[in-house]
Amino acid sequence: MSHTQALCRFLAELSYAQLPDNVLARAEDLYLDWLASALASKGAHPITLFERYAQKMGPSRGPAQVIVSGGSSSAYFAALVNAAASHLVEQDDLHNSSVLHPATVVFPAALAAAQDLGKSGRALLLASVAGYEAGIRIGEFMGRSHYRIFHTTATVGTLAAAVAVGKLLDFNQEQFINLLGTAGTQAAGLWEFLRDAADSKQLHTAKAAADGLLAAYLTADGLTGARNILEGDQGLAAGMSSDATPAKLSAELGSRWALLETSFKFHASCRHTHPAADALLEVMQRNGLRAEQIAHVQTRVHQGAIDVLGRVNVPTSVHQAKFSMGTVLGLLAVHGKAGLTEFHECALSDPAVWAFRDKVSMTLDPEVDRAYPQRWLGRVTVTTVDGRTLHGAIDEPKGDPGNTLSRVELADKFRRLTQFSGARTPAEADALIEKVWNLRHAASLADWL
């Protein structure tokens, strides 16, 4: 049995009864965190473009809800818009060793299909776990070389979303094999947009969720796909990776729950900035430093951070500022926080943040790079104005599994994000939080929102 076949057998056989309670609870946490990210982008560019496109090309209403607008459409367009929406504010979750953002692709596809099919909260949770477990392993399989050029959340995200919908459709092993083929041959998404501050990141998650859903619905109706899309000579790894590891596809299925390793984002920036951000906060707090006492910050990072962040020198948009190491550290040093409000009010317009930005450099650190992507180590060397050299180090950024957010912190983040965009009043936010904590008891997700 190939690794792909073993993975597909696991996905077909996975049952709700098999899910440990901490996996179910964390899946609800991740779902709440995803919903917060989606609601936070209400009314923002380019999400309104996707809403208009769905209105033009899709039915005027349908069984699946469009979170940001409050309207509805077919499952395909709801997945498209909701996935575009949930990756915009850079607050959605991340799995470290796969460098995959699972929530923004898995939940939009799963929710849209669950609503279309009239499925329960339990079915949604089971499907989402399947999407996480498969997507994370496929991301790990594709390796670091893939992420250097390709946006893994776009490429591998297509397969993760497809698996979640396939599970809602009760696929057997054979259907999952065809599904991976049909999803995998649609996998796309290049990092090139980043240096131009272009809108492709939202397009990537939108298309991954929608294409994954399309793959599952067509597979259910009988479309066949390549049987070895991951490992084959003309497959995904052959075309888009030079360091793929097939054994990772089937490692520890059913014993290791990769979903539990997923990190929540605390700062509203690219996750590659978080280890250094937390290390800077650590050294500033320990030494009682203020921003104006700092002459230079050398962040010592993994190569992946340089690949993604290295193109952004002077950010020209709020979204691009989230990929500027200097801006993120500047917000934290000057304002103590790098949340949505700080980004929108200060990232581009506060001279103190600009000034700090120019004091920050990035260099490759061999120790940090060796640990990556399994561990995202934070290391900074701070030179003070009065000539001292201080070192900051953290081994688990805030939000990592060993340093995770509590339900109180997650609820607080949900309130902040939904109020930031005006998508929900505080009372509405609290009601929705309560609803998520009871997701596993929802008999049907139709009109759930």
Added chain:
Amino acid sequence: MSHTQALCRFLAELSYAQLPDNVLARAEDLYLDWLASALASKGAHPITLFERYAQKMGPSRGPAQVIVSGGSSSAYFAALVNAAASHLVEQDDLHNSSVLHPATVVFPAALAAAQDLGKSGRALLLASVAGYEAGIRIGEFMGRSHYRIFHTTATVGTLAAAVAVGKLLDFNQEQFINLLGTAGTQAAGLWEFLRDAADSKQLHTAKAAADGLLAAYLTADGLTGARNILEGDQGLAAGMSSDATPAKLSAELGSRWALLETSFKFHASCRHTHPAADALLEVMQRNGLRAEQIAHVQTRVHQGAIDVLGRVNVPTSVHQAKFSMGTVLGLLAVHGKAGLTEFHECALSDPAVWAFRDKVSMTLDPEVDRAYPQRWLGRVTVTTVDGRTLHGAIDEPKGDPGNTLSRVELADKFRRLTQFSGARTPAEADALIEKVWNLRHAASLADWL
């Protein structure tokens, strides 16, 4: 000015008045040929799956016509279904040096958008020429290494379709730059499906046309894309090619019309079989040979033919038989033709064709390989039962620009293909042919079919 910028300026400035008459006439020929391929797949698997998907996820009717069903939908879904339909019977056109099938991605997107936007026949022809010129150059730019793993008609096809729709939307240079970014980051499609006889080939063209159209509509509404998706460090060639040639993007714009170099398919099989097929016909006719007199045929081919055809030994479906060199040569040797009817009636069930299939081998020929992909040379060595060794050679397969199909032959092909599927009666076929020859005089394409 970069090659990408030069290409985008050309696309923005290209006008109908600038198109030579032979280009316009050939565009009409290619359009007729495309329509024949689409109509030939009426009722066939997996096209009905795409029709059902469009009905489920799209509006129940719309401004764009679905060719095979006779219904309508939004432009997005019409492009999706029509593009799936037009690549199924392996009779659509091919451009040699780019190894791109332009019609099956350019025309579905262009027609759907033209109907949605109420554009004229002239606008459709201009847009289609733009799609061909850009798509072919981008295919040449991506090089042979790309085609080894990726289905160029899927990947580059997304950009070709996008350009055609962008031209219908009257894009300026800046919009075309963003459009290429947004289309290019969606480019996907792997050859892996072929060895399994899976349905992905139709999915590839469907998604290329629909995603290209999506890219254009979103660009028109203001979505930005990477400005250097083709040539950039984290762009299409960086991720999916090892022999890209940027100069090919802007070579001879406005003086060389790449559309004129496009080949029509005479045999209903993968184009990689055609040179050897015609060479076998040549040697059999010259020597008055019959199938049973032949002991062995050694086809001497380019590497690309081995990459695509080499996986298929014993075909298990009619579609896969079109990628079996032995089956194609067997049909020609035994029945004198390898059209749709011969494939459907004899490819899998005629013992004489099977027997001939096992007499055929493929070997790499350095001379043929050097000429490829600019020229597709046909070379076969035939060993007869009575011990003779005979050589067959053709330098331009039937349908190539120097050996093209006349309008009489194209009309005949149209009648054969539409009658094969029962999509049109002979009288209806003749009326539609007449309509295509007058395409440039159509004031609006709404309800054109």
